Amino acid sequence: MSASKVLRVRVESERCQGHNRCCSLAPELFEADELGNALVKGDGTVSPALEAKARLALANCPEHAIRLSQE
Numbered sequence: 001m002s003a004s005k006v007l008r009v010r011v012e013s014e015r016c017q018g019h020n021r022c023c024s025l026a027p028e029l030f031e032a033d034e035l036g037n038a039l040v041k042g043d044g045t046v047s048p049a050l051e052a053k054a055r056l057a058l059a060n061c062p063e064h065a066i067r068l069s070q071e
Contacts, residue, residue: 005070007046009054011038015065022066026053038065 018036058066
């Protein structure tokens with residue numbers, strides 16, 4: 001019996017330039033801080049229903065600051 005892996009998203013804050021494409025594409029997963037840089041909402045867990053949005057945000061980040069991992 002294999003355990004299901006959980007998809008998680010995170011933002012590398014040192015790379016983020018505040019373009020906020022992720023916030024526009026996946027507002028369920030990202031928000032902007034007081035300086036306009038992206039933050040992950042909650043603990044970064046991506047539900048199966050939001051996986052496509054997480055991957056779209058990853059593909060559209062001009063600074064490549066978004067990371068997805070399976071845990």
